Amino acid sequence: MHINLKQEVRRSDFAVFGIITLVLLLILAVFGPLLTPYEPLKQTSFPFELPSFTHWLGTNHVGQDILSQLIYGARTSLLVGFSVAVLATILSAIIGTSAALIGGLYDKIVMRIVDALIVIPAIIVIILVAAYLKPNLLVLILLLALLGWQGGARTIRAQALSLKEMGHISAARSFGASNLYITFRHILPDLVPILLMGFIYGIRRAIFMEAGLAFLGVADPMTVSWGMMIHEALDFSYLNVWRWWLIPPGVALSLTIISVTGIGHALEGALDPRLRSEANA
C-alpha cells in the first residue's frame, strides 16, 4: 500500500472540513483555561441567569458559567477520545501482530478470546463496571481502552498474516532477521494505514461512549463534560434554558463526531482501492 495519504485527504471535502474543525477544537481544548472567563465548576453567579455580556451562555442550575463548561467539555472529549484510541490501537497492534507472527496455540487462544470479546455488548459492560467503580477520568480511559481493542486486533492479525507470506519478509527471514525485527522494520510500517483507520474510529467510539456515560450520570461528577451538561440540562427541559444550555454541548459533541467521521470516511476511500476513482467523493 503506497498511497500518498496527505494528497488523498486533501482531495476530500469531508476530510478538510474534519481536520479544520478538529484543529480548532484542539486549540480550544489546549488553551481552554486561558480562554474561559470563569472556573467551570465554581459558582460564579445566580442560577439560571440569562445569556448576557458577563455570561455569554448564561449560568446553569447552580450558577456555574455555561460557556466555561462548554470549553472545558472539549478538553474532556478530546482527551478521552485521543488517549483511548492511542491505547486501544497499541493494544490491538501488539495482540494482532503477535498472534499472526507467533501463530500456533498462542494464536488460537488469543483469537478465541478476541472473538468472544467482540460478541459481548461493550456498552452495557462499561455501564456495569462504571456503576461499581465510579471511575475518575484516568480509570475511565483505561476501561474504554481495555474494552475497545478487540475489533482492531482481528483486522490487524488478518493483514499481518498476509504480509507475513510476502517475498520481502521471507527474504529478511533468510538473512536471519528475528520476529521482533521483522515486526518493527517491515510489518508495522505496512500496517500504518490500517492502524490509522482503527485509531480514527477509536476516537469516535471513545468520545461517543464518554458522552453517553456522562449522560447516564455514571461518570465522575468533578469532570466537566458535554455529556454531563446535556444530562443536567435535560432535567430542566421544561424551562427554555435548553436553548443555551442543552443545544450548545449537543452541537459541539455532534460536530466533533462528524469531523472525526469525515476524516475516517476519506481515509477509507483512500485505502480501499475499489472505492478509489477519478470522482473521489
Added chain:
Amino acid sequence: MRNVVTYIIAFLLILALNFLLPRMLPGDPLMAIYGNEALIAMTPELEAHLVERFALDQPLWQQFGAYLAALVQGDAGYSYYYNSPVLSVVLGRLPWTLLLVGTALILSTLLGIVLGIESGWRRGTRRDKSLLAGLMAVSGFPDFFLGILLLIGFGMTLGIFPLSGAITPYSGLSGAPLVLDVLHHLFLPATALTLGYLGASYLLTRNTMITVLKNPYMLVARAKGLHDRKIRYRHAGRNALLPVITRTGIQLGRMVTGAIFVEIVFAYPGLGYLTYEALLARDYPILQGVLLIAAVSVLIANFLVDLSYPRLDPRIRYAH
C-alpha cells in the same frame, strides 16, 4: 462448531464478570450484590439467609458454584427495589425494547439500502454528494441528542407527540385505539434511533454498490438494453445487499443494548430505561440481569445469523 465455542467462551466471560465484579470490590459484598435498597430491608435472619444462599462464607470457587447452580434454576437474583425476581423484571421490559429497536432497525436498513443504491449509482453527482454529506452529518449526531431535539421540537414545542412512556397510563384502551396509542408513543424514539442507524447502512450500501457497478455483468446488462431502473435494482442492488444484511444481523445482536440512551430520553420502558432506573436506585441485581439477558440475546442473534448465512450466500454453502 467454531462459533459455538466462541459463544460459550463469551457467555462464561459475562458470567465471570457478573460474579466477580461485586465480590472483588472493597467493602461488604452483600451490599455490592444487593445494593442500597436491600440494606434498608436487612434483618439478621435475612442476612444469614443471603450469606448462605450465596455461600459468601465459603471460598470463592464454591461461591461461583452456588452462583451457577442458582442461575441454572432460573434464579438470577432478587430485586429489592422492584420487589420481584430479577428475571421477571428484565424479561417484562424486553418486548418494548424489541419493538423499538426492531422498528428502527427495519426502517433504517430499508431506507439505507434504497438511498445507498441511488447514491452509489449516481456517484460523484451533486445529488450523491449532498446525500452523502447530509447523512454523514446526521450519523454524527449521538442518538440521544437526536432524541432530545425531536422531543423538544415535536413533543414540547409543537405538542403533537407524547413526551414519555410507551402507552397512555390508565387510559384503559384496547383494540385499534391501543395500537394507535402505542404507535403514537413509538414514533419519536423510533425516528431518533432510525436516524442514528441510517448513516451506517447507507454508507455500506453505497460503498458496496460502487464496487458492484465495476463488474462486467453490469456492462452486459446495459448491452442487453435493459431499463435503467431494472439494472440498478435487479442487477446491481441485489448484489450489493449481502454485506448490508450481514451487518444488520450483527446489529440484531446489539438490539437489546442499542436503545439505552434513546429510551432514557423518552422514558420508554424498555431495558435501557430499566438500566437507568437501576443505576439511580443502585439496584445492582437488575444491572447484572440486564447484562446477562443482553449477552444471551447477542449470542442467540449471532447464532441465527450464522444459520441463515448459507441461505443468503450460496458460495458459503458450496464451500463447506
